[in-house]
Amino acid sequence: MPSRPTSSPSAGRRSPDVSYPKLLSSEEKLAEAKSSLAIPPIVVICGSTRFMAEMVEANLQETADGRIVVAPGCNMKEPHPRWADPDEAERLKATLDQLHRAKIRLADEVLVVGPYIGDSTRAEIAYARELGKPVRFTHPEVDPERTV
Numbered sequence: 001m002p003s004r005p006t007s008s009p010s011a012g013r014r015s016p017d018v019s020y021p022k023l024l025s026s027e028e029k030l031a032e033a034k035s036s037l038a039i040p041p042i043v044v045i046c047g048s049t050r051f052m053a054e055m056v057e058a059n060l061q062e063t064a065d066g067r068i069v070v071a072p073g074c075n076m077k078e079p080h081p082r083w084a085d086p087d088e089a090e091r092l093k094a095t096l097d098q099l100h101r102a103k104i105r106l107a108d109e110v111l112v113v114g115p116y117i118g119d120s121t122r123a124e125i126a127y128a129r130e131l132g133k134p135v136r137f138t139h140p141e142v143d144p145e146r147t148v
Helices: 026-036 049-064 086-106 119-130
Strands: 042-046 068-070 109-112 135-137
Touching (some): 042 049, 042 086, 049 068, 086 119, 119 135
Parallel strands (some): 109 135
């Protein structure tokens, strides 16, 4: 009985170079989508809500400069029925913290407003920097990484 060839008919032929599309990270996909849709730069405002008036002014300035602004939407330092109950306030605070981190992920850059930063804002700055987001300050002296 004749033996079968051990190599395939294409043996000896070079297979064509095949290029595969680069797999994009979620961040790269978002950046690509923003670019293809001609979305202006998005800036997220961070800081203590005790500086809400400064945040409103920063929002105005950033918007007038052609940026989309996302900012804190609830000032829990002001009384409101949504957070009058302490248990509800605690749940809402956790939800708002997660929502603000999503805003940081969405944004192209972070603007920290106010002459003081507390633990929450400090954590947001660290998170933004971990993600490689540029961070600006209305009061650069409060930058935790500032060298004197």
